[in-house]
Amino acid sequence: xxxxxxxxxxxxxxxxxxxxxxxxxxxxxxxxxxxxxxxxxxxxxxxxxxxxxxxxxxxxxxxxxxxxxxxxxxxxxxxxxxxxxxxxxxxxxxxxxxxxxxxxxxxxxxxxxxxxxxxxxxxxxxxxxxxxxxxxxxxxxxxxxxxxxxxxxxxxxxxxxxxxxxxxxxxxxxxxxxxxxxxxxxxxxxxxxxxxxxxxxxxxxxxxxxxxxxxxxxxxxxxxxxxxxxxxxxxxxxxxxxxxxxxxxxxxxxxxxxxxxxxxxxxxxxxxxxxxxxxxxxxxxxxxxxxxxxxxxxxxxxxxxxxxxxxxxx
Numbered sequence: 001x002x003x004x005x006x007x008x009x010x011x012x013x014x015x016x017x018x019x020x021x022x023x024x025x026x027x028x029x030x031x032x033x034x035x036x037x038x039x040x041x042x043x044x045x046x047x048x049x050x051x052x053x054x055x056x057x058x059x060x061x062x063x064x065x066x067x068x069x070x071x072x073x074x075x076x077x078x079x080x081x082x083x084x085x086x087x088x089x090x091x092x093x094x095x096x097x098x099x100x101x102x103x104x105x106x107x108x109x110x111x112x113x114x115x116x117x118x119x120x121x122x123x124x125x126x127x128x129x130x131x132x133x134x135x136x137x138x139x140x141x142x143x144x145x146x147x148x149x150x151x152x153x154x155x156x157x158x159x160x161x162x163x164x165x166x167x168x169x170x171x172x173x174x175x176x177x178x179x180x181x182x183x184x185x186x187x188x189x190x191x192x193x194x195x196x197x198x199x200x201x202x203x204x205x206x207x208x209x210x211x212x213x214x215x216x217x218x219x220x221x222x223x224x225x226x227x228x229x230x231x232x233x234x235x236x237x238x239x240x241x242x243x244x245x246x247x248x249x250x251x252x253x254x255x256x257x258x259x260x261x262x263x264x265x266x267x268x269x270x271x272x273x274x275x276x277x278x279x280x281x282x283x284x285x286x287x288x289x290x291x292x293x294x295x296x297x298x299x300x301x302x303x304x305x306x307x308x309x310x311x312x313x314x
Contacts, residue, residue, distance in 0.1 A: 005054040005086045007304045010047070012060030012076060014069040015276045018093065018293060019059040025297035031056075033076070043068075045075045052084040055304050057128075059296075062096030062115075063275040064254065070096060070115065074122040081123030089126040089303060090119055091296060093274035094222075094250045098133035116140035128299055130274055130292060131221045131249040146309050148299055150249040150272050153290050155184055157270060161245065162215040166190050170220050170232040178219045190216070192232045212240030222250035223271065226257040226264070233265040243267055250274050251281070251289075258284050 008031045011019030023030050032048030058080070060073040073090065080088045100111035112134070119127065120143065127145045132138065138145040158165075158181075165187040169178035171194040182189045190209025216236045223229055223246065233244045244265050251271035253261075261269055262284055269286045271277075277289065295312060302309050 004304065004306070007300070008049065008051060008054050008056045009300070010056060010058045010076060010080070012058065012069060012072050014061045014063055014072075015059065015093070015273070017276055018061075018273050018291075018296075021273075021291060021293035022059060022091075022297045022300065025294050026301060035072075043072050043075050045072070045079050047076075047079050047083050050083075051080060053086045055087050055089075056080050056085045057089045057091050057300050057303075059091045059093075061094040061274055062092060063094050063252070066096040070118070074118055077119065077122035077124050087125045088123055089128060089300075090124045091128045091300065093130045093272075093292065093296065094252075095129045095132055095137070098137055101134040101137050112137050113140045126303070128296070128303070130272070130296075133221055146299060146303070148292075148295060148309075148312060150274075150290075150292055150295070151181065151184070152312070153272065153292055153295060154247055154249075154270060155181065157288075157290055158185060158217060158247065161217075162243075164214050166209065166211050166214045166216050166241075168192060168209075168211065168216050168218045168232065168236060170194060170218055170228045174220055177221065181217075181219055187217075188214075192218075192235060194228060194232075207235055207239050211236050213242055216241040216244045218244065218246050218266075220246075220248045222252050223248045223257060223261075223269070224252040225255045226253070226260040229266075230260045230264040237265045245270065247271075251277060251287070253277070253281050261286060 009023050010033055011030050034046040036044040058076050062070045097111040097115045126143055130148045131150055132147050167178045167182040167187050168190045169175045170192050179189055190211055193206040218232050229246050236244050246266045246269040249272050258281055270288050272292050273289050299309055
């Protein structure tokens, strides 16, 4: 065994399919773990392998039910810390509570920072995540954070769609992301002027840019209730787009999202597998899931071998 210890992957219950795909890319097996529940709902974890001195990666998205998966992740991290793992890296493809990264009203918490503290105290030595809702969340941690981008995977698919493309940001906050995609696709850029009156409720007001006769790709980091996405799609059709495609990394798809997307103007909705889709959500024929397993496997391999992770940001 090398001085860095053996590479081991442990999967939480949030996204076992992605964990299996990552291990397939790495050429290893998921390490065994006992996961049980007491009658009152408490989680019991027992690591099934000897991990003393090993380099352990815990794959767990904090997707719905968010609080359950977050608590399970913290308990797994604590178990590994107490089992003397040399280094424990939390691979959290979808980082929950990321939308609460600052105080927007008096007497409100900064929940994204609180979650960072939970993970650190539980025993995490490093974080790997994908497309953080707010990049500054990396500063909430006193350990290395690798905020990977789903762009390489999504762009590979988008390049096959059409030559005359315009990238559309559904709000002002996503302009930087849309501009980066537009630059790589050699496409133009448009912005939807959106006003949000209440959480999970948005109203698309106006369009900045030209989409007439073009394939409009609406890009966001996540689709939650799909209100923003669907309003943006309708606006683009009204402004003359010949076709509209939605693209987002994290398919939260809560509440009326599926119903809205099925009735929307989009011909296709591209998402990644940071959050697993249940059978109901998979029934929406417009949704196409692109896997990030290869990207995450490369990150894990590079971290384990102490080589550059920045090469994955190209």
